[in-house]
Amino acid sequence: MTAEQWSIVFNALNIGFVQTLRLFFATLIGAIPLGLLIMFGRRSRFRPLSWLVQGLTWIIRGSPLMIQLLIIYYGPGLAFDWHPWGGGEAGRFSAAAAAFIINYAFYFAEIYRGGIASIPQGQEEAGLVLGMTRTQIFFRVKLLQMVKAIVPPMSNEVITLVKDTSLSRIIALQEVIWAGQKFLKGSNGIAANILPLLCTAVYYLVFNGLLTLLLGRLEKRLSYFK
Amino acid sequence: MMLEVKDIRKSFGKTEILKGIDFEMDQGEVLSIIGSSGSGKTTLLRCLNFLETPDAGRIAVNGETLFDGERPESAGAGELRRKRLHFGLVFQNFNLFPQYTALENVTLANLLLAKQQPDYKQNRRAITERIVAEAHELLRQMGLSDRESNYPHQLSGGQCQRVAIARALALKPDILCFDEPTSALDPELTGEVLRVIRGLAEQHMTMIIVTHEMAFARDVSSRVIFMDNGLVCEQGTPDQIFGHPREERTRQFLLPFIQR
Numbered sequence: 428m429t430a431e432q433w434s435i436v437f438n439a440l441n442i443g444f445v446q447t448l449r450l451f452f453a454t455l456i457g458a459i460p461l462g463l464l465i466m467f468g469r470r471s472r473f474r475p476l477s478w479l480v481q482g483l484t485w486i487i488r489g490s491p492l493m494i495q496l497l498i499i500y501y502g503p504g505l506a507f508d509w510h511p512w513g514g515g516e517a518g519r520f521s522a523a524a525a526a527f528i529i530n531y532a533f534y535f536a537e538i539y540r541g542g543i544a545s546i547p548q549g550q551e552e553a554g555l556v557l558g559m560t561r562t563q564i565f566f567r568v569k570l571l572q573m574v575k576a577i578v579p580p581m582s583n584e585v586i587t588l589v590k591d592t593s594l595s596r597i598i599a600l601q602e603v604i605w606a607g608q609k610f611l612k613g614s615n616g617i618a619a620n621i622l623p624l625l626c627t628a629v630y631y632l633v634f635n636g637l638l639t640l641l642l643g644r645l646e647k648r649l650s651y652f653k
Numbered sequence: 654m655m656l657e658v659k660d661i662r663k664s665f666g667k668t669e670i671l672k673g674i675d676f677e678m679d680q681g682e683v684l685s686i687i688g689s690s691g692s693g694k695t696t697l698l699r700c701l702n703f704l705e706t707p708d709a710g711r712i713a714v715n716g717e718t719l720f721d722g723e724r725p726e727s728a729g730a731g732e733l734r735r736k737r738l739h740f741g742l743v744f745q746n747f748n749l750f751p752q753y754t755a756l757e758n759v760t761l762a763n764l765l766l767a768k769q770q771p772d773y774k775q776n777r778r779a780i781t782e783r784i785v786a787e788a789h790e791l792l793r794q795m796g797l798s799d800r801e802s803n804y805p806h807q808l809s810g811g812q813c814q815r816v817a818i819a820r821a822l823a824l825k826p827d828i829l830c831f832d833e834p835t836s837a838l839d840p841e842l843t844g845e846v847l848r849v850i851r852g853l854a855e856q857h858m859t860m861i862i863v864t865h866e867m868a869f870a871r872d873v874s875s876r877v878i879f880m881d882n883g884l885v886c887e888q889g890t891p892d893q894i895f896g897h898p899r900e901e902r903t904r905q906f907l908l909p910f911i912q913r
């Protein structure tokens with residue numbers, strides 16, 4: 428390929444990677460708080476709610492994300508002739524974001540639960556005998572200890588998420604893999620070529636490298652206490 | 654009478670752990686509670702601090718009834734917190750907050766409580782300064798002035814327990830309870846904690862101390878309770894209990910300590 432053709436390729440890949448990043452950040456912004464709600468549901472003293480969450484956790488974690496994407500995107504239309512997502516790339520993005528947020532929220536909820544369980548009961552009791560409210564104990568005592576405990580497992584999930592975004596290819600979201608795949612059959616006046624698709628891996632590698640550095644820093648910042 | 658505890662009962666499931674505990678305490682008394690493992694000493698302290706709700710009985714401090722099994726009106730959370738503050742509790746394993754320095758551990762609860770004061774908004778600076786100054790003073794009393802900005806993991810067990818004592822004292826409880834304050838410590842570190850408690854006794858702090866340190870209990874307390882199997886088996890002055898126990902159970906329990 429000529430230099431000019433490479434520039435066309437990278438242009439296309441850049442546009443695709445922006446969509447990848449949008450999906451990545453939308454998922455984090457949605458799943459981090461939703462996971463907290465799910466975790467509270469799982470720990471609820473109201474048994475039926477806890478059972479419901481356990482059932483959903485089994486379904487969401489036990490089935491492929493790719494199938495969940497298909498069900499969320501096509502399901503409403505197939506089952507109820509209802510089309511909540513709208514057409515075009517914007518609709519595909521909303522559906523993909525919804526599927527990713529739900530899926531990751533359930534994983535995050537389990538991680539949060541582990542984080543809370545790792546805090547000794549004595550912390551809550553110490554707060555109580557000091558006249559603190561349960562809300563104060565959660566935010567002033569437990570939250571930071573929980574954050575510290577979940578940073579390593581969350582880092583794993585976040586890095587997996589970067590790569591998982593490529594699954595949205597199944598509903599034709601125009602992310603970086605989709606952009607690279609176009610060139611397999613030839614596109615934009617460039618003959619069929621596999622190199623653009625292979626190049627997409629570099630995008631993931633670089634971005635995950637940056638994330639690893641960032642998350643490592645966070646872990647270090649929280650190492651001032653044990 | 655500062656503290657009246659009447660017929661406190663507590664069961665976990667079908668096992669009755671406290672079978673009707675009665676005792677009273679005057680201002681400035683130091684009460685030691687001794688007894689074999691599983692006799693319900695920790696459970697009793699937890700009931701006094703409202704970490705467990707007794708099934709029956711009555712707890713009153715300075716004439717105010719804090720708990721009455723006859724009228725178990727569901728106290729609101731705020732009410733419960735106010736009642737709790739009559740008591741302080743020092744745990745066996747400290748339970749310091751790991752993400753806060755020694756000083757912050759001592760000030761945290763007071764700073765949060767201060768926010769509820771009506772004049773907090775106007776006098777915020779002065780209130781905060783007073784709370785911090787009191788914490789400095791408490792830590793100085795505990796011999797920890799040079800450790801104020803250390804985190805718990807940077808402190809020895811004995812230092813941690815002294816921070817925990819300062820933290821409990823910061824809320825000015827009427828009665829400070831200790832649950833085996835030295836049993837998580839290496840033997841060479843128990844002395845510094847016992848010294849601090851002895852100092853508090855000399856200042857006439859009203860205290861309930863659950864302990865296995867018999868020599869210390871004999872020396873520091875004004876009264877000793879021997880608990881056995883969920884009941885107060887015998888109580889009296891240290892000399893009575895350690896020197897002339899009336900009950901056979903007490904004698905048997907104390908045998909290994911007296912022979913030493």
Ligand SMILES: Nc1ncnc2c1ncn2[C@@H]1O[C@H](COP(=O)(O)OP(=O)(O)OP(=O)(O)O)[C@@H](O)[C@H]1O
Nearest residue numbers: 665666670688689690691692693694695696697833
């Ligand atoms: N939350 C609980 N649920 C069930 N059983 C409990 C609970 N807390 C305590 N117990 C039981 O109550 C009994 C008395 O326990 P407690 O901790 O009050 O004894 P203790 O006198 O403090 O003993 P030790 O000297 O070992 O600390 C024990 O048999 C214990 O297993």
Ligand SMILES: [Mg+2]
Nearest residue numbers: 694695696832
């Ligand atoms: Mg105990």
